[in-house]
Amino acid sequence: MKSAGGPTAASRTPNYIGVPLPRANAKRLLAGRGQYxxxxxxxxxxxxxxxxxxxxxxxxxxxxxxxxxxxxxxxxxxxxxxxxxxxxxxxxxxxxxxxxxxxxxxxxxxxxxxxxxxxxxxxxxxxxxxxxxxxxxxxxxxxxPAVTDAETALEPATPVIHPELGDNLCFERRVDSGGVDEAFARADQVVEATFVTTRHTAVTLExxxxxxxxxxxxxxxxxxxxxxxxxxxxxxxxxxxxxxxxxxxxxxxxxGGGFGxxxxxxxxxxxxxxxxxxxxxxxxxxxxxxxxxxxDFHARGHCVKARMAVSKAGDILAVDVDDLYGIGPYSGYPRGSANEGIQVANLVGAPYQQRAYRARSRAVFQNKPMYGQYRAVGHPIACITSEGLVDLAAEALGRDPAEFRRRNYLPADAYPHTLVSGLTFERLSQHEALDKLLAMMDYRRLRAEQAELRKRGVYRGIGLASFVENSNPSSATYGQGGVSIAAQDACTIKLTATGGITVASSINEIGQGGYAVISQIAATLVGVPIEQVKVVIGDTEVTPYGGGNWGSRGTGIGGEAVFQAGKALRANILNFVARLTESEASLLEIRDGSVVEAASGAVRMSLEEVARTAYFQTARVPRDFQPELTVTRSYAQKTYAGTYTNGIQASHLEVDVDTGFVKLLRHWVVDDCGTIVNPLLADEQIRGAVVQGIGAALYEQCLYSPEGQLLNGSLIDYLVPMAGEMPDIEVGHTCTPTATSELGAKGAGEAGTAGAAAAIMNALNDALRPYHARVFTLPFTPERVLRALGKIQ
Amino acid sequence: MREPAEIMEVKLVVNGETISRRVAVRQNLVDFLREELGLTGSHFGCEHGVCGACTVVVDGEMVRGCLVLAAQCDGARVETIEGLSGNGALADLQRAFHERNALQCGFCTPGMLLTAAELLARNPRPSREEIRAHLSGNYCRCTGYQAIVDAVEAVCRARREEAAS
Missing domain, CATH: 3.90.1170.50 (Aldehyde oxidase/xanthine dehydrogenase, a/b hammerhead)
Incomplete structure (x- = not known):
C-alpha cells in the first residue's frame, strides 16, 4: 500500500497481520545456534x-x-x-x-x-x-500387585492404589439432556461401536x-x-x-517442542x-x-462404547456415550488428569445437532506413568467417536457421508449455540468448510476413481472428519479451580531511544512461531517496520505476567494483549506529537516509523525524534505533559469457556489387503481459526498437528505387559511418523474471527490433531467396506487390519 | 564401581580446526563436541541412532554422532552444523528452510539440513518420494515434514538451474 502523499511522504507501514513472513528467530536455529x-x-x-x-x-x-x-x-x-x-x-x-x-x-x-x-x-x-x-x-x-487394566480397575477384586480413597476412581463426568432412551426406542436405525485409543505420548524431540x-x-x-x-x-x-x-x-x-x-x-x-x-x-x-x-506424561488411552440413533429421513436423533480411561497412579499436577474425559463427555457429536445426548466418562487410577494433557486434549477421542458413528449411520441409511454430515450440522443461524454439556460455540463455519474441502479434494472424482479401482482389486478409502477444537480458554479451565495458571496474558511495548520497539510478552516460543506472531502484530499496531522490533519472551523476571502456551491460546490471548499494547503505544505517541506540534492526534498516523499527517502523508516527526524528545530533550516537553512510551496491556477471554474453532479433514488412502499395510495418499484440512497472523506458520503447524494425529492413527502406542512393564520404551520400538510415510497435506481455511477480541484470532495449534485420526479411521473403514471389515481400535496396525479382514486369528 | 573409564589422547580436525584432547574412551562424538568443544548445534534426541538429531559428517560421510565414539575419530575430519554454516556450504538449504518455515522448534534442524545436503550431493534430481525416503531417518515432531520436503525440492531445482545456466 502506498500513501496518497507526495515525494516527502512516508509510505504506509505494511499491515503484517496475515502476511506469510519467514520467522526472524529461525535463522539462528538453522545455523545450529539455538540455545536449549x-x-x-x-x-x-x-x-x-x-x-x-x-x-x-x-x-x-x-x-x-x-x-x-x-x-x-x-x-x-x-x-x-x-x-x-x-x-x-x-x-x-x-x-x-x-x-x-x-x-x-x-x-x-x-x-x-x-x-x-x-x-x-x-x-x-x-x-x-x-x-x-x-x-x-x-x-x-x-x-x-499392579493395576494395569482400566476395564477391571473398579472391580472389587482389584487392589486399590490409594486405600484412603476407597477405590480407583479419580473422576466421573455425566452429561444428560434427558430423553435419550426414548429417542433410541423410536429410532429407525441404531449404530454402535466400541472405539479404543491406545495410550501414547508426546515424544518431543528435545x-x-x-x-x-x-x-x-x-x-x-x-x-x-x-x-x-x-x-x-x-x-x-x-x-x-x-x-x-x-x-x-x-x-x-x-x-524443543511442547505439545502439552x-x-x-x-x-x-x-x-x-x-x-x-x-x-x-x-x-x-x-x-x-x-x-x-x-x-513423561502419557495420554489418550480410552475405551468408548457409543451408539447413535438416526431416523430414516437422515437425522441424528440421539447419541449415548460411555467412556473409560486409565490415568496414572495420581491425577496430574496442577492441571489434573480429568480434562480428556471432560472433553469427551462434552464434545461427542458436538458439530451436529444434539437432539438427545447422554455421556459418561470415568478416569481410573492405574500403575502406569502419569497421564494428562497432550495436544488437542480429549478432542481426538471425541472426534473418533462422533465421526465413527456418523459414518456408520450414513452407511446404515445408505447416504453419502458428506451429505449426511451437511444435513446434521448445527444450522448456520444457530449461533451462539449452547451444547447439552453447557459449552457455547460462538460461531462455527461447518457448511462453508465442508464445501471448501469437497472442492479441494475433488470428492466426486475421487469417489468415481475409488469405484473404478475396486473393480481392479485396489482398495482405496475416503474418510471425512468434522472437528471442533477449543481455543482461547477462559479461567473456567483452571483458574476457577484454585490453581495459579493464568487465563490472562500481557504485553509490554517500549519505544527504544532510536525509534524501535521492544515487545515483552508472557507467551513464549516453543517452535510454534510465538516470536513471529508477536512481532507482526506489534509492528502493525505501532506502525514500525518489522526489522525495528525485538521480542522478549520466556523469562519471568522481564516479561509481564501471563499464562504462556497451552490450550491454543498464544495468538488468540497473548496476541490480543500485544494488539492492545501496540494500539495504546501508538495512541500515546500520537497524543504526544499532537501536543508537541500543536496538532490533533486524530489527524496523525504512524507510518513506517514516522508520525505523519494522515491526510497528506507529510512527516511530522520520526519515532527516533519522538523518543529523543521524550527521553533526552525533556525541556521540549510541556511541563504538564508526561509522555508514556512504555505501555502494558493485558487481555483475558471472558465471554465463553473457550472460543471454539472448527473445520473438517479428509484422508485418502489405500490398503493392501494381503499385508494390512496402509498407504496414505493425501490428506486435506479446512480449518477455521479466525484471523490468521501468519499463514506460513499456521499452515505448517496444522500439518504438524495432522501428522501427530496420523501417528496416533497408525503407529503410536505404549505397550504394557500385564505387570505394567512398558514393552516398547525406546525410539526404536515406539514408532513415530517419519517423512517417508507421510502424505502431502493440503490446508485451506474458512475465516470466522472471534468477536471476543479485536484481533479476532482463535487457536491453530491443536485442531489438526483433533481430526486426523478420525479421518484416517473412516478412510480405512471405507477402503475395507467391500470386505465388510471394520477397525475401531487405534493404532490401525497391519495386524489389526488383517484381523478385521479375517486373514489372521 | 566399574574400573575407572580409560582415557585416550585424540587429535582430530573439527570444522577446520585441529583439536587435541584427552577423552574418555566411552564418550561418544556428540557428547565430545558438545561438552569439550561447546559445539551445541548437534543434539541428543534418542542416543540410539534413530532420530537423526545428532547427525554430523566424519571424513565426508554422514554419521550418527551418538553411535560414534570420540576415540574412533582420532585423525578424522569432523564437520558439524556450526562449521557447515560458517563456510556457506548449507546456505541455499538454510535459506529455503527459512523461507518455507521448514522448521519449528529447530531441534531436528541441524541434522535435517545435513541429511538433505547429503542427498543433494548424491542425487541432483531426486523425486519427492526419494526426498521423503532419504529424510526418513530424521525425526521432526513439529512440522508435517511437507515444508522440509518442499524446501529440499526447491533447492534441487535451483541448483540444477544454476548448473544449467
Missing part, C-alpha cells in the same frame, strides 16, 4: 541422574546408597529428604466436582506406583558418573530438561526450564519449596531443584529417551 537448556553451562554445574522403580507397584523396603558415594558423586538424595523440602502436591481442581487424588512427592518414599517413578537422585560431576553411581544405589523392593541454580545468600532460585509455562512453574516452585515467589526466576530458552508435555509437574525436575537448593550450586537434569518413555 542442555546447551547452557554454568560454573560449578553438576548433573542429576535418577534411580527409577523397575516395578509398576512395589514397596520400598530400604535404600542403601553407601556404594554410590564414589569420587565425583556429590550427593545421593532419596524420597524422604526431598519430601522434607518440597510440599506434596495433589492434582485436583476445586471446580471439577468429585475429582480425587492422593498427595504425591517428587521421589517415591515408601511405595513406587509406576515403572519409571523416580526413587533417588544421584548428583555427580558429569551425567555419565551420575548414571554409573545410580546403578550402585541398592534398593530392596517388595513387589505388589526431552524434558531443567537446569536449576540456587543462591543461598539471597534465597534466589533461577531455573532454566524447557517449559511452555514459565509463570506456572514459578508459582509451583515458590509454593512447594517455600520460597518467595519474586525470588524464583524461570527462564524458558529455546524449547511441558505443562506438567515432574518429580525428577522438582528433585533437581531440591538438589540445587541443597548444594547451593547449579544442577542439570536432561531426561534421556529411555527414561522419557517411562516418566
Amino acid at each position: 537448556v542442555d546447551d547452557i553451562r554454568l560454573p560449578r554445574m553438576v548433573h542429576a541422574a535418577f534411580v527409577r522403580s523397575p516395578y509398576a507397584h512395589a514397596r520400598i523396603v530400604r535404600i542403601d546408597t553407601t556404594e554410590a558415594h564414589v569420587p565425583g558423586v556429590l550427593r545421593v538424595i532419596t524420597g524422604a529428604e526431598v519430601a522434607g523440602m518440597c510440599r506434596p502436591y495433589v492434582g485436583v481442581l476445586a471446580h471439577v466436582k468429585g475429582m480425587r487424588s492422593a498427595p504425591q512427592y517428587p521421589l517415591a518414599a515408601d511405595r513406587a506406583r509406576w515403572q519409571g517413578e523416580p526413587v533417588a537422585a544421584v548428583i555427580a560431576e558429569t551425567r555419565a558418573l551420575a548414571e554409573d553411581a545410580a546403578q550402585l544405589v541398592r534398593v530392596e523392593w517388595e513387589e505388589l 526431552p524434558r530438561s531443567i537446569l536449576a541454580d540456587f543462591n543461598p545468600a539471597e534465597r534466589q532460585l533461577t531455573v532454566w526450564h524447557s517449559t511452555q509455562v514459565p509463570y506456572m512453574m514459578q508459582w509451583i516452585l515458590a509454593r512447594h519449596f517455600g520460597l518467595s515467589e519474586p525470588r524464583v526466576r524461570v527462564i524458558a530458552p529455546d524449547v 508435555l511441558k505443562i506438567h509437574t515432574y518429580g525428577d525436575e522438582l528433585a533437581t531443584v531440591a538438589a540445587a537448593i541443597l548444594l547451593g550450586r547449579p544442577v542439570k537434569f536432561i531426561a534421556d529417551r529411555l527414561e522419557s518413555f517411562v516418566s
